[in-house]
Amino acid sequence: MSLFYAVDNSPTRFEYQSPCKHFDLKDPLYASILAVECASDYHDDHDGWESSWPIVLMLFETEDGPEVCRFSVDLEARPHFIATPFKAPA
Secondary structure, eight states, X not given: OXXXXXXXXXXXXEEEEOSOSSOOTTSHHHHHHHHHHXXXXXXXXXXXXXXXXXXEEEEESSSSSOEEEEEEEOOOOOOOOOXXXXXXXX
């Protein structure tokens, strides 16, 4: 099922294909799950990794319809570790 989202009051709306067959954006639980999914889509597929987080994410049922809900979405940094063999001094 499709929904649309915009970021930081931008007029540009992105379409997101949710794996959920049915959802209700007026239900806070569903809406928050979809906001996280849309934020991930924005980060991975629309250069959102360049954005300053947190972002304001607005959800819409249609491409040109009114805003249904709005969330502040933050990005958690995950450390990346690299191990290299250690050579003890002789």
